[in-house]
Amino acid sequence: MSIEQGLWQQISKGNREIYALIYRKLFSRFYNHGRKFTTDVVLIEDAAQEALILLWERRDKLSDIKNAETYYYSVYRNNLFAAIRKQQILAGEQELPETPEFSIESVIIAGESEASQSAELQAALKALTSRQLEAIFLRFYEGFSYEEVAEMLDITVKATYKIVARALAQLKENMLMQLLLCF
Amino acid sequence: MPHYNNSSFQHFLDDASFQQWVLFPDVENAQYWKDHYQSHPEQQKTMDEARNFILSLRFKDDHPDSEVIERSLARALEIIKTKESASPIRKLKSKTRIPAFWWAAAALLPILFSVWFIVSNKSVDKELTETDAGPAQTTTSILPGTDRATLTLADGSMVVLDTADQQSIMGQQNVKLISANGQISYKATAQALKGDEMQFNKIVTPRGGQYKIELQDGTMVWLNAASSLRYPVAFTTNKREVELEGEGYFEVAHNAAKPFIVKLTDGTQVTVLGTYFNINSYTDEKSIKTTLIQGSVMIAQGGQQKMLRPGDQAVTGQDKFNVVHLANTDQIVAWKNGYFSFNDDNLESIMRQLSRWYNVEIAFPQGVPDVLFSGELDRNLKLEELLEVFSTMKINYQIENRKLIITP
Numbered sequence: 001m002s003i004e005q006g007l008w009q010q011i012s013k014g015n016r017e018i019y020a021l022i023y024r025k026l027f028s029r030f031y032n033h034g035r036k037f038t039t040d041v042v043l044i045e046d047a048a049q050e051a052l053i054l055l056w057e058r059r060d061k062l063s064d065i066k067n068a069e070t071y072y073y074s075v076y077r078n079n080l081f082a083a084i085r086k087q088q089i090l091a092g093e094q095e096l097p098e099t100p101e102f103s104i105e106s107v108i109i110a111g112e113s114e115a116s117q118s119a120e121l122q123a124a125l126k127a128l129t130s131r132q133l134e135a136i137f138l139r140f141y142e143g144f145s146y147e148e149v150a151e152m153l154d155i156t157v158k159a160t161y162k163i164v165a166r167a168l169a170q171l172k173e174n175m176l177m178q179l180l181l182c183f
Numbered sequence: 184m185p186h187y188n189n190s191s192f193q194h195f196l197d198d199a200s201f202q203q204w205v206l207f208p209d210v211e212n213a214q215y216w217k218d219h220y221q222s223h224p225e226q227q228k229t230m231d232e233a234r235n236f237i238l239s240l241r242f243k244d245d246h247p248d249s250e251v252i253e254r255s256l257a258r259a260l261e262i263i264k265t266k267e268s269a270s271p272i273r274k275l276k277s278k279t280r281i282p283a284f285w286w287a288a289a290a291l292l293p294i295l296f297s298v299w300f301i302v303s304n305k306s307v308d309k310e311l312t313e314t315d316a317g318p319a320q321t322t323t324s325i326l327p328g329t330d331r332a333t334l335t336l337a338d339g340s341m342v343v344l345d346t347a348d349q350q351s352i353m354g355q356q357n358v359k360l361i362s363a364n365g366q367i368s369y370k371a372t373a374q375a376l377k378g379d380e381m382q383f384n385k386i387v388t389p390r391g392g393q394y395k396i397e398l399q400d401g402t403m404v405w406l407n408a409a410s411s412l413r414y415p416v417a418f419t420t421n422k423r424e425v426e427l428e429g430e431g432y433f434e435v436a437h438n439a440a441k442p443f444i445v446k447l448t449d450g451t452q453v454t455v456l457g458t459y460f461n462i463n464s465y466t467d468e469k470s471i472k473t474t475l476i477q478g479s480v481m482i483a484q485g486g487q488q489k490m491l492r493p494g495d496q497a498v499t500g501q502d503k504f505n506v507v508h509l510a511n512t513d514q515i516v517a518w519k520n521g522y523f524s525f526n527d528d529n530l531e532s533i534m535r536q537l538s539r540w541y542n543v544e545i546a547f548p549q550g551v552p553d554v555l556f557s558g559e560l561d562r563n564l565k566l567e568e569l570l571e572v573f574s575t576m577k578i579n580y581q582i583e584n585r586k587l588i589i590t591p
Contacts, residue, residue, distance in 0.1 A: 035245035106243040143207050165197045
């Protein structure tokens with residue numbers, strides 16, 4: 001049994017210390033993810049806390065879940081998106097997007113200083129959908145597999161590959177332009 | 184113009200295994216891609232470019248400060264704790280146990296008509312929930328127990344502990360004592376463990392009291408009403424020994440080098456390494472019950488020794504030393520979680536528990552009604568509220584000063 005599995009097993013047995021460890025780790029990750037969609041930290045903290053409390057309350061069912069981490073990541077994500085949507089409705093916003101928008105400001109193309117993140121690059125990023133940006137975030141930053149990303153975004157694995165591939169191709173196209181313009 | 188094979192660049196970019204190697208290398212994929220790199224020199228430039236591209240896509244770090252994390256964790260644990268001690272559970276089931284001879288008597292005596300009714304159904308499970316009628320107003324309401332205890336220090340001086348104040352009782356043997364919110368904690372300084380002559384403290388809970396102690400080694404002890412714990416201020420020797428009277432629930436800090444031993448008044452010794460268990464050793468109960476929740480303990484009594492596994496309960500007493508396995512230990516530690524839990528318990532045993540917690544005397548002037556009860560009741564109800572539940576099951580009660588009189 002891997003250490004990871006051992007930890008989850010301890011939680012399902014009711015070990016609060018181990019639960020606290022996992023809580024800290026996951027809360028931090030959820031928070032980081034949430035900040036890509038909203039600056040309202042109360043919303044993010046509540047969504048994360050709810051998911052993690054649910055984890056504890058359903059700890060005896062942990063062994064039934066294939067991948068507890070992605071499962072509860074999804075739970076937190078759904079909580080957050082529902083809360084953001086509710087906020088938007090209450091604010092009287094028309095034309096709500098399917099999912100909240102991934103903040104372009106949180107994407108950094110390394111090698112470009114913030115000042116010189118050119119208009120073209122910005123445009124390139126804006127051309128990507130929130131789903132594409134989130135897919136890249138989940139795959140490249142969080143390190144989830146394509147299968148796990150598909151689960152979280154509730155789409156097929158094939159669709160996930162396509163989304164990421166298209167996003168990368170588009171970006172590459174634009175960065176290529178940048179390189180050309182530099183010469 | 185930069186010259187590379189377009190499709191092959193994209194190919195590397197979209198390859199999950201390539202991505203994995205670039206971002207999250209491990210022994211396996213590092214080996215594979217290193218080999219590939221070396222055996223395909225014509226692809227090296229493309230691979231480098233794809234690699235750089237992937238690495239260039241970054242995201243801002245928005246991780247929270249540890250303060251934010253800890254605050255959230257603390258709040259979550261609070262919520263969990265509140266939910267777990269639940270709302271007053273007031274469901275109680277009664278089962279009238281029908282002795283055989285009532286079958287014969289029933290037909291003869293018309294007075295026993297109501298009994299005959301029950302008799303014909305063999306046993307009746309009546310499930311009752313507390314009505315909102317509320318208790319009748321009495322001038323002297325009997326309140327449930329609270330966090331109360333008396334602490335006797337090594338020098339013999341006594342301190343009264345209750346929730347009202349946070350007290351900092353000064354360092355004996357380089358150990359700081361803090362009492363607040365129903366708990367007293369022993370925090371040792373580095374000096375404390377230097378093999379000084381051991382000093383002992385004793386905590387005594389009165390009837391209607393309960394208290395929690397955090398010993399110097401981190402062990403937590405919940406003390407029920409009418410109980411006492413005698414223990415060293417600091418564990419300086421190679422054994423951690425404490426003495427218990429009454430009922431206590433222990434969560435023993437793990438220390439393989441120093442076994443933790445609980446000594447009971449009848450000579451029984453419970454030895455533990457690191458574990459959670461409950462000991463019920465009231466002298467007015469038939470036997471001493473040690474229930475292991477988690478970990479492992481060894482019980483020694485009258486020359487015999489037995490090891491317990493989680494869920495086991497050792498029942499010791501005069502000439503008795505048995506081990507049974509309990510399907511569910513929740514009932515044993517219910518008191519520590521704030522409620523009474525009964526499982527086909529008779530009135531006498533139930534009243535004994537109530538008398539300790541509410542500090543009342545019990546009297547059964549017409550004998551003990553032959554009824555068994557199952558269910559759970561919040562420990563923080565006033566006595567009258569609790570008894571209301573029983574009265575709906577044809578158990579009558581009367582309270583005179585601090586005496587509870589039960590009649591059928």
